[in-house]
Amino acid sequence: MVMAMPAARRAPPHPERWIRVTPQGLHVVPGDFHVDPVRPVERAVITHGHADHARPGHDKVLATPETLAIMAARYGDNAGAGRQALAYGERVTIGEVTVWLAPAGHVLGSAQAVLEWRGSRVVVSGDYKRRRDPTCPPFEPVPCDVFVTEATFGLPVFRHPDDAGEVAKLLHSLEVFPERSHVVGVYALGKAQRLIRLLREAGWERPIYVHGALQALCDLYEDLGVALGPLEPATAKAKAEMAGALVLAPPSAIADRWARRLSDPVTAMASGWMRVRQRAKQRGVELPLIISDHADWDELNRTLDEVGAPEVWVTHGNEEALVHHATERGFRARALSVVGLGEEDEQESWPPGEGSGERSEEGAGEEDGS
């Protein structure tokens, strides 16, 4: 509530005074709630449905209707006791803090949390990208005092190519190897549905076969108005009939026993990590497709310019390079090292024991206030 006259005369409070990193995550003190907390809390604002941001077991959850639906599909009764849906642009007041959500362009329902207190505005962007995504509305830059950003691909080697070219690579391979099936590793939430839409746009009208773990979220996207065309379970047909088939599966399944039912599969994987050959080779991927739901290096930096915040906090990913570069460019920048974010890969992609290596785990959330 920004109304008391004396407050209007004072300079707005610096966000460091009212937002802190705790072991639970980002704590918004004057509203007493957390954004994307990694442990169960009383009140949570959730930016999007990926498991490292939307965890089960909170008492009260505020998120877009789509994110709430995704959480309900994943966690059932454990998705949060009290659920409050907030459409993009709608405002609500929690304690003394005004909260609204702006599209983040990451996956269906993904949002940036805009937080306002006494004339000071912080945007917690969660995960975001700047490319067109046929399954969700695009990222909207919101001017603010502090912009809180991810840096998953925060190194200048990560510059994602055009999606259409990557999809063309997949279709070309299906032409060169028509007798082989093609299995593409995709995250169950977001990447799967986006890739299906991109394939449909590129003219692939035949059924796309999906692993059981993707089915529920594909159904949910359909219910929420994202048409995906004909999908069939990957397990229903005989091996011989899978020649030339296009199959989507979670990354952990593509090179494991599950894939044996397919006809001599070409193993593909759709992820921003595929940009680096060593990463792709480690996983035994034969056809890396660089399709990412995160901003690449250029987009991270362009976003800082567009948002125009004088100060940038980096939550997860390759923080140090983005902080370094933003500082060189005149921003006040620092790493928050929020523990537990950026682990969607670990959960959805890397088999247990095959950690991805360079994820920042240090700097456990000590109080980082004044």
Next chain:
Amino acid sequence: MRAFAALLDRLVYTPQRNGKLRLIADYFRHAPDPDRGWALAALSDGLDFKGAKPALIRALVEERTDPVLFRWSYDYVGDLAETVALIWPERPGANRPPSLAEVVERLREAGRGEVPALLERWLDALEPTERWALLKLITGGLRVGVSARLAKTALAALGEHDAAEIEELWHGLEPPYEPLFAWLEGRGDKPELGDSAAFRPLMLATPLEESEVEALPFEDYLAEWKWDGIRVQLVSRGGETRLFSRTGDDIGGAFPDLLDAVGFEATLDGELLVLRHGPGEGEEVAPFNDLQQRLNRKTVTGKLLELYPAHLRLYDILFDGTEDLRGLPLLPRRERLEAFYERERPARMDLSPLVDFRSMDELKALREAARDNGIEGLMLKRKDSAYLAGRPKGPWYKWKRDPLLLDCVLMYAQRGHGKRSSFYSDYTFGAWTPEDELVPVGKAYFGFTDEELKRLDKWVRDHTTERFGPVRAVEPGLVLEVAFDAVQRSTRHKSGLAMRFPRVHRIRWDKPAHEADRLESLQALVEG
């Protein structure tokens, strides 16, 4: 450049030979001349550009990037060409991307001082994958797992020809090979093979199965020792001398000692060996390991020449001067070889002697006893056999001595590639030391059926003790009977030993691990 870059990119990730063949053939079918000819040159013999060294590329990128960001990026990516390709900050402007042919032709003409500006302009105009391909191309290390032979095989598929035909023509042709493509596509005549030192496709032997031994009319065959070196073809013609591997790769650069010994015109078939002074009179064949020191090099140092002198043991003659002898039966060909040898007496060469025998039983006994250095078994060649390209069944047999066997304990299993990527199919096995520890002695990834592989894979998953990326350590509980051709000392392995050509002979599901063989048993088999 785009199609070539896309090809290299796919090749890097495609483990299967057939997959690579299809990709290369698809490229040749769709890429224009002369791009595809230069691509063929790059994939087969390699292209050498002066003045485009890694240090230059590094200097170019450092001018344009923040050194801190570059360092972190290089640390992350781990490969210079790839890091530069990805990080390169293009200058906006109307840059026209160059074709592959343009890159090759400009670089060949350019003076050393012009290279940096050319490169910079191209890097600005290309996409990251194309930049990576450009940098790999000009620094001379494609490393996409394609041999010259494979590239030629893919090429042959264009016109449904045999790769052997292309091998024959190869050394008379120059990149970008436009007449060759024209012929393969039915648009032109077969290129003429001039008076050049051309590779002639080899005649290969098939293994003699135990079941075939009794029925073999041994009196129709000549026998020779099967030497444990590598099969080569030495060609001298029109003042040019070349040494080719079995598959037609020119390996002469690593064997100047042998090439210098040539003062004749002929095409000879023989075994490349390293000889060293024996305990008594004369010289004996050194272990294969010694020969390996000389292989896979473009050049060779004086020290290596001295330590591992090359030798050619001759067993056939294809051309004497320009006279083609390949149509003659083996016996008169052998006479011509002996006459050639008497006439020339070339240094660093000798004749592979014929092995005298009167019965199949005598031959069997000779084979069993063949445990000397450098002998792998016997070769049996029909006396009336003409020299035919390829591997015809019947005229020539190789009859290797029985392998050595050792019961080893499975220690680690690694995921395979391609079709086997969901299986733990590469096995590292060990033997017991006197202290009852297991030390690895070798690694094998074939010798079992698909059914056995399934069972092995399940066993590995059920008995895993640790995981390291694609590798699992397993508890010592499964005995593999491993077959191998020889064992040598090696500093690369903890056991100090290395098996040659190990494969799984039998899986001893029944045998307790503690009853497996001990390291001493393996040490006792070391040769040389």
